[in-house]
């Protein structure tokens with residue numbers, strides 16, 4: 314009888330409860346929601362360690378473009394050493410003409426290539442060149458909503474989920490839990506280059522989609538790296554006041570509803586700062602007949618068309634400053650930027666089933 318209360322039995326109960334919940338997207342409880350950190354001072358437009366360095370023109374081949382790449386690499390290298398760092402450079406352009414995508418990934422330590430399913434958060438980091446026609450209007454635009462804020466928010470998400478990933482991996486490892494199909498969950502943050510392909514070139518996303526069609530090693534759980542993407546979440550054109558994000562695809566509507574739920578719960582708990590005229594995620598009640606296609610703007614089609622579940626966090630109506638010289642730090646809504654940092658972090662935590670990891674206060 315003593316065995317009933319032995320640590321081994323308790324361990325087994327724990328393991329069983331873990332495994333039966335393994336495949337479910339798990340809503341965070343109120344206590345955990347309150348612990349979700351905002352980017353705070355790191356998202357300040359002048360002094361913020363994450364955002365400020367990105368608020369500079371970042372056209373291909375420019376100093377700002379190279380500085381953005383270094384910013385990402387330095388951040389992951391120094392703050393998130395358990396994440397792998399990979400370049401994916403296109404082969405259809407040389408030097409500054411090649412798309413230079415950066416992929417930062419964290420998988421469970423026991424998984425082999427091709428084994429984990431991977432939540433994939435993406436944002437563009439290049440800014441548009443001033444075209445002849447738009448030069449006067451766009452001159453000097455640093456692309457704050459397009460897409461410095463998106464990049465900085467994703468850096469914040471990676472940093473905020475990292476300690477929970479470590480805790481979960483350690484606990485699973487200690488329990489010999491690795492190898493469960495659903496629970497082998499990883500995350501990658503992709504910074505995409507070359508938003509628009511020039512003559513004879515694709516976009517950075519297309520280059521990545523083609524590269525990730527390569528077949529994984531034999532006996533992998535997933536045939537290709539694209540198949541490993543459990544959800545593709547491209548983030549673009551955020552940072553202005555009063556955002557509204559549509560639900561674009563029925564296949565990912567359930568996850569959209571998860572985001573809407575996070576937003577309304579955080580607002581009710583007083584955890585969000587921005588004043589809004591209505592919910593950000595304003596299409597929770599969409600019916601099957603109302604799904605007619607994705608956002609006109611934003612880069613997602615090359616993954617979507619290859620069957621990757623896709624949930625764009627892209628407003629159907631771009632902010633008014635978009636493509637003008639006013640798309641800069643001054644025209645961002647600071648409270649909204651903070652709210653994005655919390656909402657997207659909570660979403661990643663729910664996706665990764667982090668209620669299984671007991672949150673501990675700082």
Ligand SMILES: *[C@@H]1O[C@H](CO)[C@@H](O)[C@H](O)[C@H]1NC(C)=O
Pocket residue numbers: 400401402413
């Ligand atoms: C990709 O391009 C970057 C930037 O030019 C360069 O530093 C890096 O070495 C390249 N990586 C590969 C794998 O070609």
Ligand SMILES: *[C@@H]1O[C@H](CO)[C@@H](O)[C@H](O)[C@H]1NC(C)=O
Pocket residue numbers: 586587588648
């Ligand atoms: C939101 O509105 C309240 C009341 O009008 C105001 O006091 C507060 O400063 C506003 N907050 C932001 C971030 O604009």
Ligand SMILES: *[C@@H]1O[C@H](CO)[C@@H](O)[C@H](O)[C@H]1NC(C)=O
Pocket residue numbers: 557558559595596629630
């Ligand atoms: C949600 O907001 C977007 C952007 O303002 C708008 O285009 C769309 O019609 C709204 N959807 C609903 C159901 O109100």
